[in-house]
Amino acid sequence: MMISSTALTLSNLRPTPSPTTASLPESNSKPSSPSTSEPSSPPKPQARRFKPSPQLNRWSRARAIRSGHKLDRLIQQPSVEMNRSNSSQLANNGYDGSELHLLSPSNESGSNGDDSTDLTAGKSIYMVSDGTGWTAEHSVNAALGQFDYCLVDRVCPVNTHLFSGIDDVERLMEIIKQAAKEGAMVVYTLADQSIAETARQACELWGVTSTDILGPITEAIASHLGVSPSGLPRWAPGRKNSLNEEYFRRIEAIEFTIKQDDGALPENLHKADIVLAGVSRTGKTPLSIYLSQKGYKVANVPIVKNVGLPRSLFEIDPEKVFALTINPVVLQTIRRARAKTLGFDDEIRSNYSEMDYVKEELEFASKTFQQNPIWPVIEVTGKAIEETAAVVLRLYHDRKNRCSMPRISKRY
Numbered sequence: 001m002m003i004s005s006t007a008l009t010l011s012n013l014r015p016t017p018s019p020t021t022a023s024l025p026e027s028n029s030k031p032s033s034p035s036t037s038e039p040s041s042p043p044k045p046q047a048r049r050f051k052p053s054p055q056l057n058r059w060s061r062a063r064a065i066r067s068g069h070k071l072d073r074l075i076q077q078p079s080v081e082m083n084r085s086n087s088s089q090l091a092n093n094g095y096d097g098s099e100l101h102l103l104s105p106s107n108e109s110g111s112n113g114d115d116s117t118d119l120t121a122g123k124s125i126y127m128v129s130d131g132t133g134w135t136a137e138h139s140v141n142a143a144l145g146q147f148d149y150c151l152v153d154r155v156c157p158v159n160t161h162l163f164s165g166i167d168d169v170e171r172l173m174e175i176i177k178q179a180a181k182e183g184a185m186v187v188y189t190l191a192d193q194s195i196a197e198t199a200r201q202a203c204e205l206w207g208v209t210s211t212d213i214l215g216p217i218t219e220a221i222a223s224h225l226g227v228s229p230s231g232l233p234r235w236a237p238g239r240k241n242s243l244n245e246e247y248f249r250r251i252e253a254i255e256f257t258i259k260q261d262d263g264a265l266p267e268n269l270h271k272a273d274i275v276l277a278g279v280s281r282t283g284k285t286p287l288s289i290y291l292s293q294k295g296y297k298v299a300n301v302p303i304v305k306n307v308g309l310p311r312s313l314f315e316i317d318p319e320k321v322f323a324l325t326i327n328p329v330v331l332q333t334i335r336r337a338r339a340k341t342l343g344f345d346d347e348i349r350s351n352y353s354e355m356d357y358v359k360e361e362l363e364f365a366s367k368t369f370q371q372n373p374i375w376p377v378i379e380v381t382g383k384a385i386e387e388t389a390a391v392v393l394r395l396y397h398d399r400k401n402r403c404s405m406p407r408i409s410k411r412y
Contacts, residue, residue, distance in 0.1 A: 122157030124184035128175055128199070131233040133164035136189045139213050166190075167233065169198055180206040189214040191233045250295045257292035260299035261285055266310035272299040274396060275316065277368075278324030279303050279361050280352075281334045283380055283388065287324075290385050291392065303368060305361040318374040319399045322392050325365065327381040332358045 127136040140160060150156040166172050172195065179186050186208055190196040196215050203210035218229050253273075259265060260272065262285065269275055273296045276284045284300035291298045301313055313321070335353035351357050369377050376395055380388050 128188040130167040186210040253292045256297040269312045276300040282324040303365045323377045
């Protein structure tokens with residue numbers, strides 16, 4: 001018997017027959033008379049199979065295509081005792097869990113060719129959030145950073161997918177069922193404690209590995225403050241402070257930074273919180289945009305050989321100017337790729353990306369930095385934008401005394 005791909009909830013399920021008498025007939029079998037079956041030879045129960053929703057099915061197919069083959073994985077089924085225990089707990093939360101054990105995904109390996117059981121190569125991680133999913137996504141990415149040694153060469157391949165805006169049990173159950181079928185791990189940030197508890201119990205019931213990121217720290221803070229959390233997602237319409245002053249300050253910072261890109265409007269440098277200076281292709285623009293999204297007004301000034309810098313750069317507070325430098329070999333490689341992309345002719349390409357010119361421009365920039373010793377010089381070679389931003393902000397807040405913590409971090 002196949003269940004349609006429409007979403008299922010714990011509240012609209014039928015009562016469960018007795019485990020000793022329940023059986024699931026095949027979809028092509030005809031109803032038989034109750035009096036014709038022999039008590040001594042009951043029909044063999046058929047494992048119940050489920051199709052994911054069309055959207056989840058498309059995701060699974062896409063991952064299967066990318067992996068190049070289908071992976072069949074057995075899913076460990078929970079015991080009957082655990083089913084009954086967790087079903088009663090779910091019912092206490094206001095959801096009817098009486099038939100959850102019948103919804104457990106089939107442990108067949110898909111030998112009959114049903115596409116609904118196609119699994120993908122590698123391990124899957126489902127990130128479920130009732131908001132934007134930013135917290136879950138960045139937490140998972142930070143944790144995956146500890147496994148670069150096997151992720152890079154695909155020794156332990158991982159597929160991640162973010163499910164944002166999941167604020168009702170119906171969609172949550174559909175995702176967890178699909179996770180159980182695929183053998184995926186579920187990581188969730190659900191502000192509503194009842195929904196988070198339902199997710200935990202459903203994952204335990206269906207044998208899904210799960211981690212609650214938001215719950216433990218929320219409970220700890222609630223205990224520390226002595227108040228109860230609101231249970232509303234960060235960007236919920238019911239929250240009065242979802243679009244607060246900080247939000248509009250970030251929007252203003254982004255608009256300012258875009259207008260000040262690449263040395264534009266030098267007369268406005270005094271309005272910037274942070275000013276970045278460096279030769280071309282040292283990452284000034286992406287770093288500026290990244291910092292602006294955190295609420296800082298950033299301007300960047302390019303340093304070009306034999307081209308004078310704007311006077312306002314030397315008239316503003318020098319403590320908010322940050323110099324960027326890079327290894328000449330790396331810079332040449334980046335510039336060559338950039339020149340090819342922009343379609344520069346041979347003469348311009350020679351001046352822009354040849355090693356002699358690159359070294360001369362870096363030396364010119366270095367002399368400018370030496371003449372302004374208050375400007376911290378940050379080496380960006382091999383650093384991600386986030387790493388460089390962390391250095392800039394640490395120095396920035398240290399100088400402005402906006403952080404009450406002692407200077408325990410090394411300056412570099």
